[in-house]
Amino acid sequence: MSVQPTTDPAPGQIDRSAALEFYRVMLTIRRTEEQLARSHQQGLIHGACHTYVGQEAIAAGVCAHLRPDDAVFSTHRGHGHALAKGVPPRELIAELFGRATGCSRGRGGSMHLFAPEIGMMGTSGIVGPCILQATGAGYSFQLLKTDRVGVAFFGDGAVNNGAFHEGLNLASICRLPVLFVCENNQYATEIAFAYAAGNPQVGMRGSAYGMPGVTLDGNDVVAVYQAAGEAVARARAGGGPTLLECRTYRTRAHAEGMRDVGYRTQEEVDRWKAQDPIARCRTYLLQKQAVAVEALEQIEADVQTTVTEAERFARNSPWPEATTACQHVYSEPAQPASH
Amino acid sequence: MREITLIEATREALAAAMARDNTIFVVGEGIGPRGGNFNTTTGLYDLYGPERLRDMPISERGFVGMCAGAAMTGSRPIVDFMFVDFILDAMGELINQAAKIQYMSSGRLKMPLILRGCIGIGHSAATHHSGSYFPHFVNIPGFRVVVPTTPYDAKGLFATALVSDDPVIFLEHKSILFHKGAVPEEEYTIPFGQARVARAGQHCTVVAVGAMVGKTLQACERLALAGIEVEVIDPRTLNPLDIQSVLASVHKTGRLLIVDETFQPCGIGAEIAAQVVEQGFDDLDAPVCRLNGAYAPTPYSPTLEAAVVPNVEEIVRAVETLMAA
Incomplete structure (x- = not known):
């Protein structure tokens, strides 16, 4: 277990190359999601497709601090987390196309993304379990005497669930190296968080479990990066868990193809679109980091090429063999389909 | 030992x-x-x-x-x-x-x-x-x-x-x-999926689970006095289930009873019965029988509690009924 020296800058000082990397990662998520939305309309995606559009700053800002041996557990809206953790766009798209080259070999689709070799430990179709599993990863990492961290990404819909209460309490009493990242996008499917929560200040709930809780602008990648940096450093140093509430907004429908009416206004959507995290990052790079516009255009072209090639790769990928449908139910090979 | x-x-x-x-x-x-x-x-x-x-x-x-x-x-x-x-x-x-x-x-x-x-x-x-x-x-x-x-x-x-x-x-x-x-002091392992023959017999097979193994063995003592020799199989693991040991026993005895204190519908007895019928139908001389706990929550009072779980007497009667079939 090698311990890498931290290269994180002091708060307020973001290394330019790190900032450019935020932009590349966020744009990769956005362009991949837009491609998936088109592919969904074309009938190439066979099941659900929950996009991460509008929330990219959170995955990019948090995962910038993570190593491949740190463990990320995520939720049904997890494409962005998988990409930010290092899953190539072609493996994500191929997974949603149901192909053998997908990150879950075609077993998962949009809601079950696995790439454990780089610490993407799975997304889930059930809201809440990622909180508990990230806590368990923290338990392992503490027991094994490492400085690795577990990270749970979940929406506001998870924080009124028992898993949130039990997971945060367990992480606190065991002082585990875990980040709980709540992406408060205001709606659990179409139930407004302002309605669903007796206390809608998620960050404040940290104190209820004896851990730091922070509420921040989740569409500001620099803010997310700095807050996550403090939390990761604290966790690696044995200082225990942190709860981050990142206020954000999903600008597309809950799932592709779903009607997106009756629970929010177009004015509200437009107001949040004006706070687009990628546009804000671009402005930040041009104005605060004095990045040349050509450098951003180069990133934009590279990302588009990657995503275009990824879609082609996925479309041309083989289907999984039907004979493999019952493999890996158990750890041993060659289990019969039923006992 | x-x-x-x-x-x-x-x-x-x-x-x-x-x-x-x-x-x-x-x-x-x-x-x-x-x-x-x-x-x-x-x-x-x-x-x-x-x-x-x-x-x-x-x-x-x-x-x-x-x-x-x-x-x-x-x-x-x-x-x-x-x-x-x-x-x-x-x-x-x-x-x-x-x-x-x-x-x-x-x-x-x-x-x-x-x-x-x-x-x-x-x-x-x-x-x-x-x-x-x-x-x-x-x-x-x-x-x-x-x-x-x-x-x-x-x-x-x-x-x-x-x-x-x-x-x-x-x-x-x-x-x-x-x-x-x-129990030996040294370490050893028992593989999953291997049933144990708790008592050998040639007239009837009883698959019993958990505490029912002990009760069935008690019932066997009484049945033996009447000349009925029961083979008792303890599956030990229910997944994987060693159906081959059950089939081998039924091949010998031609009769099968499953004794299990859990509820009957969709239970382990139903599964064992179905597999034996599918794979050992020609060996059966009588319908497969099940003896289960009552289909009810478990009550507190000793008289009520005793009424919802199979006892030695009921196992004896179930075997006698099966032998008469």
Whole structure:
């Protein structure tokens, strides 16, 4: 277990190359999601497709601090987390196309993304379990005497669930190296968080479990990066868990193809679109980091090429063999389909 | 050979594994300094401390989900439920998560998770401390389900569970926890999926599960006086299920009764009966029969409790009826 020296800058000082990397990662998520939305309309995606559009700053800002041996557990809206953790766009798209080259070999689709070799430990179709599993990863990492961290990404819909209460309490009493990242996008499917929560200040709930809780602008990648940096450093140093509430907004429908009416206004959507995290990052790079516009255009072209090639790769990928449908139910090979 | 209790036998297996493998840890309520409500961890806290013997708040869903995450990331957790009825608060974490992770990750993640607890009716524990629930887990792909009935088997099967990479439900019937039996001091393992012939006989086969093995053996003594020699099969693990041993016995006897204190519909008896009919129909000289606990929650009062669980007399009558068929 090698311990890498931290290269994180002091708060307020973001290394330019790190900032450019935020932009590349966020744009990769956005362009991949837009491609998936088109592919969904074309009938190439066979099941659900929950996009991460509008929330990219959170995955990019948090995962910038993570190593491949740190463990990320995520939720049904997890494409962005998988990409930010290092899953190539072609493996994500191929997974949603149901192909053998997908990150879950075609077993998962949009809601079950696995790439454990780089610490993407799975997304889930059930809201809440990622909180508990990230806590368990923290338990392992503490027991094994490492400085690795577990990270749970979940929406506001998870924080009124028992898993949130039990997971945060367990992480606190065991002082585990875990980040709980709540992406408060205001709606659990179409139930407004302002309605669903007796206390809608998620960050404040940290104190209820004896851990730091922070509420921040989740569409500001620099803010997310700095807050996550403090939390990761604290966790690696044995200082225990942190709860981050990142206020954000999903600008597309809950799932592709779903009607997106009756629970929010177009004015509200437009107001949040004006706070687009990628546009804000671009402005930040041009104005605060004095990045040349050509450098951003180069990133934009590279990302588009990657995503275009990824879609082609996925479309041309083989289907999984039907004979493999019952493999890996158990750890041993060659289990019969039923006992 | 020295004789020890079933609980002492599993504790020996646990202690040996914990000494060898520092990724093993146990969670539960009172499993730390107290050593477990049923003495499952007595003495281990002094050796391994709070990180590996971690007392838990009453938070079953939380610590089961936590242990699933730990099992995916390099450790080997054991959840000690005390009474397995408490597992029901964690069913989503088990069925939707622990049982499916290996498959959904296409074999790239392992799930070396043991879930142990006491099952069964007895001692007026009433309905929230008397369940068995193994049919529920046998129905789900991904779990191993173990129901030991002797101290010797318990030690060897628990040792196998401790090196398994699959989630193992290990269910110890509370009425036999403190029964003594001969157990070697050295380590050994018993593979999953191998039934034990608890008594040999040629007239009738009885498959019995958990505490019903002991009651059936008592019934056999009385039946033998009447000249009926029963073969008793203890499956030991319900997933994998050693149906071949049952078929071999039925081939010899031509008659099959399954005795199980859990509910009859969709139970292990239904599964065994169906498989024997499918694969051994020509060997049957009579319809397959089942004797189950009553289809009702478990009551408290001794007179009521005794009425919902099969007893020796009922087993004798069931065999006699089967022999007359």
